[in-house]
């Protein structure tokens with residue numbers, strides 16, 4: 001007996017969710033490719049996106065529901081069948097999809113990825129879930145927590161170590177009372193944010209709302225940004241407002257002297273490099289973009305192809321650029337490789353993939369890159385140390401170590417510099433750095449510290 005037809009949106013969502021688990025795929029890269037190939041209608045593509053992102057993002061919560069309904073730990077469930085269950089749980093508990101559609105199609109999907117006995121198991125677990133209201137599941141799930149942090153972890157579907165890192169960072173600002181708002185904000189997909197590259201296009205041309213803070217940013221309420229002329233021509237790009245502020249903090253830190261040489265040390269895939277290149281061009285400076293990974297350097301070249309002549313792209317190890325190019329650059333952006341814990345809104349699986357050990361491994365690289373950048377900076381030059389993570393071990397701790405060890409850089413008042421170009425002043429607790437937040441500013445949680453190297 002064959003089951004009901006599987007809707008393409010559900011098939012694609014399951015394929016992407018399985019690829020994320022089995023092949024470490026990135027949902028935000030793979031899903032658009034699959035949608036394009038399947039030529040789904042706008043509505044079906046929207047449904048597939050919601051299914052994929054919502055399931056991945058909230059899988060911590062759904063796993064507890066599944067455990068309670070199945071009477072066994074999720075570790076004891078075949079991973080592909082667990083993917084099917086999570087996908088259906090999202091439809092039943094968050095999207096309120098009619099239960100026959102969600103359950104019957106889940107059973108059909110289970111048939112394609114598991115054994116026949118698995119389909120009976122899927123049917124049983126999902127029927128159990130449908131017999132209880134979502135609000136009652138919520139109470140049961142939260143009631144099953146053994147500590148306050150576990151409760152938060154279940155309620156907002158974040159790993160506990162990430163919650164502790166966020167709490168530490170907010171506490172350091174005296175804003176620990178914002179933790180719940182932050183966790184909630186991470187579960188809401190951001191609006192599409194655009195940047196109009198200076199000298200190439202203007203915010204007015206974009207037919208979108210001017211951004212709250214970035215003078216070159218605009219927010220799109222809906223629709224496909226790829227259909228905008230300016231985006232098609234490369235004169236405007238999709239870019240988080242926090243990233244725009246980070247790039248402008250460097251380019252607008254002080255007046256540009258024509259002929260200045262700028263370096264984007266870790267440029268791939270080239271979002272900030274494009275904005276810096278535009279800023280450099282209108283002010284008479286030259287940008288060089290560097291990226292270690294050749295495939296990502298290729299993306300940087302594509303991102304910069306709109307400029308003629310296009311900025312040079314190097315493929316060097318940033319940790320040795322100080323040795324090979326000492327005291328050469330007037331300004332350097334170090335947008336360091338990081339855990340990306342500040343961008344959980346747009347990378348739904350990232351919170352589950354990152355581990356505490358990643359912070360320690362990255363911290364070592366971040367410090368070596370920053371020390372190398374300091375050596376490559378001219379005396380009197382300005383450096384922006386940026387991460388899209390608010391983890392203190394990747395932000396303030398790295399900056400403090402580099403300042404102490406190099407002895408030649410000092411912090412600039414990054415907040416004052418940023419206030420000099422933003423449309424509205426950002427709400428930031430007094431400090432020399434700027435830590436942006438999704439819940440407070442509507443941006444990714446970017447950390448920005450400007451540093452100046454002592455003059456000779």
Ligand SMILES: C[S@@+](CC[C@H](N)C(=O)[O-])C[C@H]1O[C@@H](n2cnc3c(N)ncnc32)[C@H](O)[C@@H]1O
Pocket residue numbers: 243265266267268269270271272273290291292293296316317318319335336337338
């Ligand atoms: C946070 S991303 C940069 C994002 C980029 N600024 C943008 O806005 O599109 C960090 C980049 O650093 C690169 N990277 C990692 N280690 C590096 C190294 N030793 N030298 C240069 N680049 C490196 C990574 O491949 C990654 O592309």
